[in-house]
Amino acid sequence: MDAERDAKAALVIEAMYRIAADLENWEQLIDALGAEGEDEDPSVQSIRDLAHSEDIARLLSRADEGPGAGHQLRRDIGWMVLSPQGRAIAANPAAHAVIEDGLGQLRLGDAPAFSDPANGEALTQALGQARGLAGGRIILKLQRDAEEGPRFAYLIPARDLPGGVGPAELAEDAFAVVFPAIEETGRLWAAMRESFGLTAAEVRLAVKLRDGRTLKEAADELEVSVNTVRNQLRAIFDKMGLNRQSDLIRALTELSAVANAMDAAGPEPQIAHPVADAPTVRSIVLGDGRRLAYRDYGDPDGRAILSFHEGLGSSLMPPGTHGLARELGLRIISAERPGFGQSDPRPDYSFDGVAQDMVELCDRLELRKLQIGALLSGAPSALQTAIRLGSRVTQVHLYSGRPPRRLENAPRSALAQFRARIESNPWVVETLFAVLRLRNSPAQVEKVVRRSIAHSPSDRAFVEAHPEVLPFISAYVAEALARTSRGPADEVRAFRRGQNQTISALRAPLVVWHGAEDVMAPLPDLLAFLGDTPHEVRIKPGIGHLLALKHWEEILRDAAA
Numbered sequence: 053m054d055a056e057r058d059a060k061a062a063l064v065i066e067a068m069y070r071i072a073a074d075l076e077n078w079e080q081l082i083d084a085l086g087a088e089g090e091d092e093d094p095s096v097q098s099i100r101d102l103a104h105s106e107d108i109a110r111l112l113s114r115a116d117e118g119p120g121a122g123h124q125l126r127r128d129i130g131w132m133v134l135s136p137q138g139r140a141i142a143a144n145p146a147a148h149a150v151i152e153d154g155l156g157q158l159r160l161g162d163a164p165a166f167s168d169p170a171n172g173e174a175l176t177q178a179l180g181q182a183r184g185l186a187g188g189r190i191i192l193k194l195q196r197d198a199e200e201g202p203r204f205a206y207l208i209p210a211r212d213l214p215g216g217v218g219p220a221e222l223a224e225d226a227f228a229v230v231f232p233a234i235e236e237t238g239r240l241w242a243a244m245r246e247s248f249g250l251t252a253a254e255v256r257l258a259v260k261l262r263d264g265r266t267l268k269e270a271a272d273e274l275e276v277s278v279n280t281v282r283n284q285l286r287a288i289f290d291k292m293g294l295n296r297q298s299d300l301i302r303a304l305t306e307l308s309a310v311a312n313a314m315d316a317a318g319p320e321p322q323i324a325h326p327v328a329d330a331p332t333v334r335s336i337v338l339g340d341g342r343r344l345a346y347r348d349y350g351d352p353d354g355r356a357i358l359s360f361h362e363g364l365g366s367s368l369m370p371p372g373t374h375g376l377a378r379e380l381g382l383r384i385i386s387a388e389r390p391g392f393g394q395s396d397p398r399p400d401y402s403f404d405g406v407a408q409d410m411v412e413l414c415d416r417l418e419l420r421k422l423q424i425g426a427l428l429s430g431a432p433s434a435l436q437t438a439i440r441l442g443s444r445v446t447q448v449h450l451y452s453g454r455p456p457r458r459l460e461n462a463p464r465s466a467l468a469q470f471r472a473r474i475e476s477n478p479w480v481v482e483t484l485f486a487v488l489r490l491r492n493s494p495a496q497v498e499k500v501v502r503r504s505i506a507h508s509p510s511d512r513a514f515v516e517a518h519p520e521v522l523p524f525i526s527a528y529v530a531e532a533l534a535r536t537s538r539g540p541a542d543e544v545r546a547f548r549r550g551q552n553q554t555i556s557a558l559r560a561p562l563v564v565w566h567g568a569e570d571v572m573a574p575l576p577d578l579l580a581f582l583g584d585t586p587h588e589v590r591i592k593p594g595i596g597h598l599l600a601l602k603h604w605e606e607i608l609r610d611a612a613a
Contacts, residue, residue: 054095061094065101066607072108072487075496079466084472085480090458093479104484109490111604117493119534129232133210138163138179141226150231154196155203170193175229178207182227192229192582193293193398206230223266249291257284266425326524333367333394334415344409345394349384350377356422357611358414358437360430363454364540366393366531370524370604380612387413389433389493393531401542403456403550406438414441423611424560425449427600428573429543431457435555445560451600451607452566454573455581456550465571467504485537485544492533493498501525508569521601561587569596 067084070077095100130147132140140160151158156166166172171194182190190207210226249260253274271281288294335345347367352376359568361367367386377384389406390398396403410433414422423446426434431453438445458472474481497556501522505511515521532540564586575591594600 057094068102068105071110072105076492082469085477089494090480106486112337118490132229134227136225139232140164147231155194171195174178182207185520254284254288265597274280277378326527328369329374338412342396344413346387347372350382353383354383356419357384358422358424359383359384360426360434362427362544363429364529366528368528368531376608380610382606385473389539391536391542397538403432403436407440409435411440423445423447427451431452432550438560439557449563452570452573453578455578456553458577465507466475468572475544478545478548481541481544489533489537497526497529498522504572507571510569511596511598514598514602543607555585564589566591567595568593572597
C-alpha cells in the first residue's frame with residue numbers, strides 16, 4: 053500500500069514541478085491526483101519534495117509575475133518606513149547611505165537621529181501635513197552643511213510603496229520617506245505646489261529652469277518680462293528656503309528622479325484601471341488582534357449589502373460600482389476573508405469562523421439591517437454569516453454559487469475537475485497556491501480565464517465584446533494574492549471539511565442567480581445542496597460562469613429595488 057501511495061505521490065510531484073515551470077501545465081495535475089475521494093496523505097518526504105515546486109517557481113518567475121510584479125522600486129532609490137510615532141521600522145541600504153551622508157544616523161526602532169535638530173522638526177511638521185492630505189505626496193527638505201546644500205525627499209503613505217517594498221505588516225498611518233537617485237515626471241509639480249505653496253506661475257518657471265532654460269529664455273517662452281521671472285524666482289527661493297539657482301535645479305532634478313521611479317513602479321495602465329475608481333482598502337482589528345480588510349462602496353448612509361468575493365478574489369468590485377451604488381442609494385461592504393488580500397489569515401479557517409469575523413465587522417460598522425451577496429466560493433461563508441446574523445439579514449443572493457459538496461458523476465469542465473481533485477487531496481493545496489502566487493501575471497490569468505470559458509460561447513462573446521473584463525479579473529486575482537496565498541488554500545481545505553454543512557437555520561429569503569451555460573459551478577450541485585431553501589431561482593440565458601460581470605448593473609438595481 054505504501055509503494056502505491058508513494059508512486060502516486062511521485063506523479064503528483066512531477067506534475068507540480070511542471071506547473072511551477074509553466075502554469076499552462078495545470079491540467080496534468082488532474083490525472084496525477086486520480087479520482088475524487090482519494091485523500092490519503094503521502095509520506096513526509098513526499099510532502100517535502102512537493103515543496104520544492106516553490107523553489108522552481110521562484111527561480112523561473114519573470115519580472116511580470118508574482119506579487120508586486122511590475123511594481124519594483126529601483127535599488128538606487130532609498131526608502132525608510134516610519135511608524136505612527138515617527139520611529140524607523142524598516143529601511144533599505146540606499147536610505148542608510150543617504151542619512152549617513154551628512155544628515156545623521158539611522159537605527160531601526162528609533163527616530164532618525166539628525167545632526168541638525170531642525171531636520172527632526174521638519175520631519176515632524178511634514179508628517180502632520182501629510183496626515184491631513186488624502187494620499188498626497190509631501191516634499192521634505194533636510195538641511196546639510198552649506199557646501200553640500202539641502203537634500204530633498206518625498207514623504208508618502210507607506211501603503212503606497214510599490215509591492216514587495218517594506219514590511220508586510222504596516223499600520224494604517226505609517227509613512228515612508230523616499231530619497232532620490234535621477235529623471236522627470238509631471239506629478240512632481242503638483243507635489244511642489246502642495247508642499248511649498250508655489251503658485252502655478254512659479255511652478256511653470258521651475259519647470260523651465262529644470263529643463264535648462266536661462267532666465268531670459270524662460271521669460272520669452274512664458275511671455276513675461278525678465279523682471280517678473282526674477283520676482284517669481286525670488287519667491288520660489290523664499291518658499292523653499294534656498295539661496296542659489298543651482299540648488300533649485302539640483303533639488304528639482306533629484307525629486308524628478310524619485311517621482312519618476314515611483315510612478316514607473318506602479319501598475320501597468322490596463323491593470324491599474326479597474327482600481328482607479330475603487331475606494332481605499334480599510335481595515336478593522338478584530339477581537340483576537342487580526343486585521344480584517346474591506347472596501348466601502350457607494351452611499352455611506354445607503355441600504356447596506358455585505359458582499360463575499362469568490363475563491364481567488366478580493367474586495368475589488370467591477371469598475372463603476374462606487375458611482376452606481378451611490379446613485380442607487382446602496383452601501384456595499386466588500387470584505388476580504390481571512391488570508392485574502394489585506395486580511396490576516398485565520399489559524400482555524402472554517403465557514404463558521406469566517407462568519408464570526410463578518411458578524412464582528414457588521415457590529416463595528418453598525419449594520420443593523422443588511423442584504424448579503426456572494427460570488428462562487430463565497431457562498432458557504434455567506435450562508436453561515438446570514439445564519440449567525442439572523443433577523444438582521446433581509447435577503448441573501450448567490451451568484452454562480454459553489455456549494456461545499458457536489459453530485460457524483462455530474463459533467464464538469466477541466467477547471468471544475470481540477471478544483472474537485474485538489475479538494476480531495478489537501479496535502480497539495482498549500483504548495484499549489486504558493487506556486488500560483490509566485491507565477492501569477494495578467495497573461496497567465498487571461499489564459500486561465502479563456503480556458504475556463506471554452507465551453508460557454510456566450511462567455512467567450514462577452515469577453516471579446518468587453519475588453520475591460522480581463523484586466524479587472526487580473527487585478528482582482530492579484531489583490532487576492534498580494535500578501536499571502538493562505539486564504540485561498542485554507543478555503544479549499546474548508547470546502548473539504550465542510551461537506552456536512554447544513555443551512556436549515558437560514559431564515560432570510562434566498563435568491564439564486566445562475567448562468568445557463570455555467571459548467572464551472574454546475575447548478576445541479578448547488579440546488580442539491582440548498583434543497584427547498586431558495587425563495588427564487590433565476591437562470592440567466594446567454595451567459596455561463598461570468599454571470600455576475602454581465603449582469604452586474606441589474607444585480608445592483610435589484611438590490612436597490
